[in-house]
Amino acid sequence: MSALGAGWNSVKAVEMSFRFLRPEGPLTIRSLGADQHRAHITLPRGADGRLARTCPNQACSPGYFKVKPGTGITGQQAVAFCPYCRREAEPDGFSTQEQLRYAKDLVTREVHRGVDQMIRDSFKLGPSGRRKLGGGFVTMEVTLKSAPLPHVRPPFEDEVRRDVICPHCTLDQTVFGLATWCADCGADIFPTHTAAELDVVRRMLGDIARRREVLGRRVAAKDLENCIEDVVSIFEAAMKAMSTRYLVAAGASAEEAESQLRRYGNAFQNTARTQEVLSELLGVGALPEVPWESLSAAFAKRHPITHNLGVVDRKYLERAQDRQRPGREVRLVESEVEAALGHVSAALATVHSRLFGTVVAAA
Ligand SMILES: [Zn+2]
Ligand SMILES: [Zn+2]
Numbered sequence: 278m279s280a281l282g283a284g285w286n287s288v289k290a291v292e293m294s295f296r297f298l299r300p301e302g303p304l305t306i307r308s309l310g311a312d313q314h315r316a317h318i319t320l321p322r323g324a325d326g327r328l329a330r331t332c333p334n335q336a337c338s339p340g341y342f343k344v345k346p347g348t349g350i351t352g353q354q355a356v357a358f359c360p361y362c363r364r365e366a367e368p369d370g371f372s373t374q375e376q377l378r379y380a381k382d383l384v385t386r387e388v389h390r391g392v393d394q395m396i397r398d399s400f401k402l403g404p405s406g407r408r409k410l411g412g413g414f415v416t417m418e419v420t421l422k423s424a425p426l427p428h429v430r431p432p433f434e435d436e437v438r439r440d441v442i443c444p445h446c447t448l449d450q451t452v453f454g455l456a457t458w459c460a461d462c463g464a465d466i467f468p469t470h471t472a473a474e475l476d477v478v479r480r481m482l483g484d485i486a487r488r489r490e491v492l493g494r495r496v497a498a499k500d501l502e503n504c505i506e507d508v509v510s511i512f513e514a515a516m517k518a519m520s521t522r523y524l525v526a527a528g529a530s531a532e533e534a535e536s537q538l539r540r541y542g543n544a545f546q547n548t549a550r551t552q553e554v555l556s557e558l559l560g561v562g563a564l565p566e567v568p569w570e571s572l573s574a575a576f577a578k579r580h581p582i583t584h585n586l587g588v589v590d591r592k593y594l595e596r597a598q599d600r601q602r603p604g605r606e607v608r609l610v611e612s613e614v615e616a617a618l619g620h621v622s623a624a625l626a627t628v629h630s631r632l633f634g635t636v637v638a639a640a
Contacts, residue, residue: 284354285328285346285368286320306387316387318380320372321431322346327451329434330371330460332359339453341373342460343437349448349461358463360456365463375432382429393423441466441473455518465633471515471625475618478507482614502582504614509579512572512621513545516554516628523559523632548573561631567624575617578609 306316322328323343332340342360357368372380402408406421437451448461455474457467482504489497517538524534537558544550548569555561580592 285330285344285357285371286322316380316384318383320376320379323434327449329373329376329432329437331373332362332364333366333370334359334362334364337362337364341435341437341453342456343434343451344460345449349443349446349450349459354461356463358458358460360450360452360458360460363458363463373432373434375434379429379432382427386426386429389424389426393421396421439470439473441469444469455514457518457522467515467519467633468626468629471511472622474511474515475508475622478504478511478614479618481507482611482618485611498609501609501611501614505575505579505609505617506582508614508617508621509546509576512576512625513543515625516545516551519625519628519632520554520559546576546579548576555628559632561628564624564627564631567627568620569624571616572620572624575613575620578613582609 309315320328325345327343327345329341329343332342334340337359338361340359340361354368356365357371358365359371396402397406400408400410400419400421402419402421406423408419410417410419437453439453440449440451442449443459443462443464443466445464445466446459446462448459450460452470455467455470457465457470459466481500485497485500485504488500520538521531521534524537525531529537538554541550541554541558544554552563552569555564
């Protein structure tokens, strides 16, 4: 049986050399001749219809993701991709440790069943498991007490909760953090991942008026602060991921890229320093289409929120050149966060297209 077209939903076929396996059964066992059998195992999916997958590249981190079989490429599929490192393999080559354990347990149970049946057949034991042999001077009774078949526990998989649908092949996939590649078609879907993250903040923002009604002004103010912090965090994480990818593509190892970036500290929390990294490290000149000043104002508000419980200090005032006086709370309104979302989205799209081109063709 060829693996081609087997799809996401199976583990790599397990080959066995047992004479006594039943040709058919729960594992779809097929004889390959010369006492060789091949078992094909269909993996159970999670309650949400998703199937856990692991990158075959041991060095890939986090390397763990999920896909919803049937949502992306339909029909024959020769290769699939790791969303984090783009390692290619056959779709059934991404089994998790738990799925391999499950497959092994199922095969072990089938071997138990096969051995039991073989003994029954050899001694022509009926369903009672007993038979008298002989009949002359020597008679003997054969009794077979079968042990209960071992229980096979279904695979237990981790919770992963960042769903994204590929705009190219419509595969519904779930990853940890910000991934880059579509697991089905291998296209660069990084902008889709960042857009999904920003959209979560947008939805939280859209609910603040209701929460102000129900939970009061202090909770609503805290929600707004959390939203601006999230916007900056998304910018920072996305810039870091794109910079690392660019440096690695230019020949650096992952460790080298990380240490090069480390020299710039928290540069991506600050727009002036972000531009420094872009020009010094990544060779990207000025990006006039990015609204750096508006971004800078929003980012400057994050500092007192994160480090001073929202109370303005002198450092903030100098940075923001706002007219608010020290000791007052940072005034943050919904429209500012909304605007920051738009600016971050535009900045990330511009940097992405400058570093990697606007359209990255699917493999
Ligand atoms: Zn990988
Ligand atoms: Zn895709």
